Amino acid sequence: MLSEGLGLGLLSTSYIKILGKTLCLCLAAIAMDLVWGYCGILSLGHFAFFALGGYMIGMWLMYERTKDIVINSLANNALPSTSEEIKEAIGTQIFGVVGGSDVPAIWYFADSLEVQLAFVIIIPGLLALVFGWLAFRSRVTGVYLSILTQAMTLALALYLFQNDSGLRGNNGLSGLQNIPGLTNVPQSLISIWFLWSSALVLTVFYFLAAWLVSGKFGNVIEGIRDDELRVRFLGYNVELYKLFVFTLTAIITAIAGALYYPQAGIINPAELAPIASIYLAVWVAIGGRGRLYGAVIGAAVVSLLSSVFTGGQVPNLSLGFATLHWVDWWTVFLGLAFVLVTLYAPKGIGGLADRLFIRGNNR
């Protein structure tokens, strides 16, 4: 009923989820644009923060949901169950799949939504702070920094793949679309709530980012991108600015991830494979870096097209001598698009839009 009231009754739940997830990816792209497009730090590891944000909220979702199930099933027992029994039952439920029954120490606060929400910000923020401090302090820049960020996300993924990482190894966390306490609310409605929340958060951070780059701070970080030495010799502590931007964007990306995975329903270590962070950079490049709307356009267009072409819905194209399987060839076309954009429209879709609409401006 509410869905019809908001004019989305025509779309299926799965499409609404795709739209909601796309908005989260747009938010991650804004963060990527800030750190790369504006500050010139080509981080190829920001998806690690995205996934970490997802894991942090996923822990609460999975723990509370399992707790509800366990309490319901134990309610049939003759004797009322102790809290220890409940805890053990939860442990077996969640960690049986990796051969354990104890709840790991990192799940200590998993029953508290407030703490896990704080962790969405604190844990990725702390990782970015420590990583950034080590990297920037040693004046690692350019390609070397990009490689280092790839190594960071790869190392984290490999660690999470282990069964004893405490986050269920390659199984990851699942059932995240079931929100504890909202078991009676249909997914069709929850998905709409998430869509609107994602839209709201995206809007808020878009304006925050726009404010961030509009003033002197924006001039300084663009200066760092264009001529780091000049900024340093003007007396600015370049490393501090880089660390600030790197950590802030890591936190924004983590918030995007925390909104994304309840809509995706599942998170596993494959999500933070190095390629995911590269995609993030590709979206921003295609959309047009150094333009916030470009990042949003790039992420929306490419990820939506991606879900269309890899969804198996588009009929294969028969070329007579061969058949074009979109699912297989999509990445090839995406790669080609990236090369073409780099060569012929280095400012991306956003740059093309500028040329079309702001031509009258004599600046």
Add this chain to the structure above:
Amino acid sequence: MNSLLEVNGVSVSFDGYKAVNELSFEIGEGELRAIIGPNGAGKTTFMDIITGKTKPDSGRVNWGTPSRNLLKMSESKIASLGIGRKFQRPTVFENQSVFDNLIISLQKKRDPLSSLFYRLNTEDRANVEELAEEIGLLESIDRIAGELSHGQKQWLEIGMLLAQRPKLLLIDEPAAGMTASEREHTTNLIKRTAGKHAVVVVEHDMEFVRRLDCRVTVLHEGSVLAEGNYEFVTNNKNVIDVYLGR
């Protein structure tokens, strides 16, 4: 005159090559000084050492009274003490307007939060416009720096240094690649503003140095060969042998 910067017996070598060798140098407050020397004499390395870009193998670099050791400080810290540096090729923020280039150079708190919450006020605007006037770019104040001519970029960079209200300006080959009238403008700019702060100009062009009409230090193979006024050094036998005579 109070000594502003004191460089004492500084040496640095790169892969065994002594770029600067037991170099000593002193400049007083508000003094204008030219440094000349053939290629490889160590002029740029000398500036790198003062600004913290290169750490010397030995020697001391002291700043101000009471004197502070510059060798322990980072580039940004040294810059914030009031040492401004102009690079050989013009380095301005090409994607930003002349106005924005000057605004971020103004002497203000340099930490991220101060920049974030900075609001442009009328006083700063007036300061920037005054600076733009001084460097002859008032009419171009809203132009993107990348569109400026080579000479204008050089002036903008000098303007950015002046905006920091420095105590010492280090200017590397300001006249290179300039037309005659641009050179004259540059000479006047440097001479007019010197006095408020000390200036060290590194230059190849002897005519330019003559017009600066100041004390001249001649560097050769990483150390000081001669020092004195223009007439003195140009008539110095050693200087003629290694530099002017060629």
